[in-house]
Amino acid sequence: MERFEHTVTQEQVGERIDKVVSTINSDWSRSQVQQWIKDGHVLVNMEQKRTNYKSQASDVITIEVPEAEVLDVEAEDLNLDVYYEDQDVIVVNKPKGMVVHPAPGHYSGTLVNGLMHHCKDLSGINGVMRPGIVHRIDKDTSGLLMVAKNDVAHEHLVNQLVEKSVTRKYMALVHGVIQHDYGTIDAPIGRDSKDRQSMTIVDQGKHAVTHFEVKDRFEQYTLVECQLETGRTHQIRVHMKYIGFPLVGDPKYGPKKTMDIGGQALHAAVLGFIHPRTEEYLEFTAPIPSEFNELLQNLQK
Secondary structure, eight states: EEEEEOOOGGGTTTSSSHHHTTTTTTOHHHHHHHHHHHHHHHEEETTOTTTTTTOOOOOOOEEEEEEOOOOOSOOOOOOOOOEEEEESSEEEEETTTOOOOOTTBOOOHHHHHHHHHHOOOOOTTOOSSSSOOOOOOOOOOOEEEEEEHHHHHHHHHHHHHHTTTTTEEEEEESSOOOOSSSSEEEEEEETTTTTEEEEOOTTTTOOEEEEEEEEEEOOSEEEEEESSSSSTTHHHHHHHHTTTTOOOTTTTTSSSSSSSSOOOOOEEEEEEEEOOOTTTEEEEEEOHHHHHHHHHHHOOO
């Protein structure tokens, strides 16, 4: 374990301790440093402080850089559908049925297993089970995800998500015919007290906003494009159920009598973000997968 000592300079007085520490070494990202502070690897005058502690003149900061965890998730050749890749970012089109990262019950066949075979450099901010993962989509949702190849890119992309500047548009097939062409659902989402595996609309939940536009209407169904303003767990699925138009095929939030299509009819079709290095806006579009497309064609008939 490497150990560093730093004495707060006059210019750094009043700055947050996580900011001061992250300037000591350009390889240390702010979120990585924040985790070290929480884990007790960063001490001020040999005392543990909070990440928002304001540094004072002549404070002595001791940093013990923890050993990197050995990643025991196996690399697998999963023939990933990579839409874009450079030294900082990968954009991948995840198929329906693939879990994003390893978790109990899913240690192989995940997007992370495939990414580890595809490239050796992934950011370490989210730990050994979720290297590079900036945001997630559900197992049975297909579509575009951005992945960070280093910690600086990771932090940059996460900040864009926080600032709501990332473009995320999804195609969804829902039960019922929506009469109006546009809508916005602004309803807070939290854990369902009756079922901890499900999310629901709760007053004390997290702020959640989904905008939607009707793309096509069928006899008993509607195809909508949903644009996320926030990114809560199961947000589109919960919000569309809340307004009375649950997703087709959704085993958790859909009606009992729904089409058995192996999970919800939801596809992350458009992803746009500012590149962390070039600061250029990039946008990608992945067409609806074939089985979803066949479903729409059958409804049109």
